[in-house]
Amino acid sequence: MVSDRGQSKNVCVIGAGPSGLVAARELRKEGHTAVVLEQNHDVGGQWLYEPHVDIEDPLGRNKFLSVHSSIYDSLRIASPREIMGYTDFPFLMKKGRDMRRFPGHNELWLYLKDFCEWFGLKEMIRFNTRVEYVGMLDYGEFGKDLKWVVKSKEKNAEKVVEEVFDAVVVATGHYSQPRLPCIKGMDAWKRKQMHSHIYRVPEPFRDEVVVIVGNSQSGQDISMEIVEVAKEVYLSARSLDITEGLSKVISKHQNLHLHPQMESLHEDGRVQFEDGSWVIADTIIYCTGYSYTFPFLDTKGIVVVDDNRVGPLFEHTFPPSLAPSLSFVGIPRKLIGFPFFESQAKWIAQVLSGKRSLPSWDDMMQSIKEFYHSRELAGIPKRNTHDLADFEYCDKYADYTGSPHLEEWRKQLCISALVNSFANLETYRDSYDDDELLQEALQSPHFTQLGDDALAL
Numbered sequence: 001m002v003s004d005r006g007q008s009k010n011v012c013v014i015g016a017g018p019s020g021l022v023a024a025r026e027l028r029k030e031g032h033t034a035v036v037l038e039q040n041h042d043v044g045g046q047w048l049y050e051p052h053v054d055i056e057d058p059l060g061r062n063k064f065l066s067v068h069s070s071i072y073d074s075l076r077i078a079s080p081r082e083i084m085g086y087t088d089f090p091f092l093m094k095k096g097r098d099m100r101r102f103p104g105h106n107e108l109w110l111y112l113k114d115f116c117e118w119f120g121l122k123e124m125i126r127f128n129t130r131v132e133y134v135g136m137l138d139y140g141e142f143g144k145d146l147k148w149v150v151k152s153k154e155k156n157a158e159k160v161v162e163e164v165f166d167a168v169v170v171a172t173g174h175y176s177q178p179r180l181p182c183i184k185g186m187d188a189w190k191r192k193q194m195h196s197h198i199y200r201v202p203e204p205f206r207d208e209v210v211v212i213v214g215n216s217q218s219g220q221d222i223s224m225e226i227v228e229v230a231k232e233v234y235l236s237a238r239s240l241d242i243t244e245g246l247s248k249v250i251s252k253h254q255n256l257h258l259h260p261q262m263e264s265l266h267e268d269g270r271v272q273f274e275d276g277s278w279v280i281a282d283t284i285i286y287c288t289g290y291s292y293t294f295p296f297l298d299t300k301g302i303v304v305v306d307d308n309r310v311g312p313l314f315e316h317t318f319p320p321s322l323a324p325s326l327s328f329v330g331i332p333r334k335l336i337g338f339p340f341f342e343s344q345a346k347w348i349a350q351v352l353s354g355k356r357s358l359p360s361w362d363d364m365m366q367s368i369k370e371f372y373h374s375r376e377l378a379g380i381p382k383r384n385t386h387d388l389a390d391f392e393y394c395d396k397y398a399d400y401t402g403s404p405h406l407e408e409w410r411k412q413l414c415i416s417a418l419v420n421s422f423a424n425l426e427t428y429r430d431s432y433d434d435d436e437l438l439q440e441a442l443q444s445p446h447f448t449q450l451g452d453d454a455l456a457l
Contacts, residue, residue: 006031007354009166012150013037014134014296016125017045019330019341020171021116022086023348024124027169030349035165036125037152040068043116043125045173047071047109051200058194059286060178063295064130070175070197070218070290074225075105076429078217079336080417082441083410084108086338087403089115090447102429128155134168135298136322146325167325167352169345170294174333174386177293179308180286181213185265192283199285202226208282211236211271213262215246219287220425224249226285227256234259234271234279245425292331292386299326308383312368315397316386317344320364324351334389336414339406343394346401356401409441 009032013023016038027034042048049071056067077084080101085091091111093099098107116122133151148168153160178195186193196218206229212219215237227233235250236259242250250256260274265284272278292310297303303319303326304311314320316331329344330337350356358364375385388394395405413434420428441447 012165015171023345026345026349039130053198179291189265196287214287243422309385314364334387
């Protein structure tokens with residue numbers, strides 16, 4: 001439903017990463033007053049590289065983490081830059097910067113800085129400000145004007161600042177809080193154990209025997225890097241059915257071995273695998289993913305994280321009982337992130353202004369129930385509730401705000417890169433065969449809309 005009513009709300013956005021920045025932009029565009037609270041000294045969220053990780057617990061077991069970013073020094077983006085930009089701000093190559101199609105993490109951070117500057121967002125952000133508490137001022141009836149108390153604290157300040165907002169948008173990302181497996185003997189194992197959250201460079205593992213748990217993107221990247229300096233690397237995977245690309249990498253390195261899941265750890269340094277084989281290891285690196293966590297958020301049990309499912313959330317965005325005054329941007333994974341976060345931000349801003357309205361509480365809850373049921377029927381574990389991998393869903397979502405669907409070239413470039421990575425894990429970021437698609441992308445309105453002005457940034 002669409003209406004022309006324009007209500008201006010006072011909104012708190014938590015986080016100045018890719019989802020928080022675009023949320024701030026869309027809220028202001030819709031006539032709201034937005035304040036962004038960011039715990040770090042600059043924008044970027046996950047993409048603001050933090051080399052100093054000594055202050056963090058190696059397994060990330062603290063409620064409030066000292067280090068937010070999980071990016072390692074050599075990380076390059078896994079998708080071609082052409083598909084990653086927000087719809088009205090293409091991720092252009094710039095002279096004097098990293099002009100590769102799959103650039104290093106610093107180039108994406110600079111893109112976010114450019115976005116912030118182009119749209120004048122910096123004045124909306126309070127840096128070095130950690131959110132300690134978000135809770136309801138008075139929890140009234142469903143649909144009534146709910147207000148939120150936000151308590152925050154500036155770095156090195158004693159005083160906690162308490163403010164009241166009409167709405168809160170949570171945009172804190174989902175690649176920070178380590179998710180760890182439960183392995184027998186894990187607590188008693190005295191050698192080095194760490195989560196990939198604090199992995200940065202391979203040098204500390206020189207001449208070591210390293211077990212890497214998990215063969216997701218970070219597990220594969222870190223294995224390929226550490227194998228050059230370590231004595232032996234054992235990649236422990238949930239399934240031994242691996243891609244052609246990973247198989248090529250393993251056959252190329254005599255000191256890289258594939259093993260099934262770990263069964264137990266022993267005080268003498270032994271790591272036992274499920275097939276009965278074992279090794280004596282110096283270090284275990286858990287590349288086992290991340291958990292959604294909102295340690296500051298008190299919804300009186302209305303929004304919970306259960307086995308990595310944040311819910312109940314209508315379309316991964318609005319908790320029906322607290323909508324629209326509480327919303328989340330950036331929860332879904334396995335999609336083209338920036339344009340999707342932009343769709344979410346537009347929808348939230350328009351619902352808050354009254355331009356659009358949400359379905360009834362009953363209809364939202366029914367939709368969530370049906371979504372959960374469809375995932376169950378598809379055999380998708382609860383922990384993967386928000387892993388969408390579905391272009392049709394992104395297009396359906398865009399319809400909530402009447403936004404254009406993802407361009408066909410964007411979808412095809414994404415698929416092409418994925419297929420290439422499965423076959424050529426080591427080389428797909430530098431060797432590709434998608435020139436026709438690339439030319440179509442570069443000649444599209446997405447890339448020509450800003451003219452030469454954007455290149456001057």
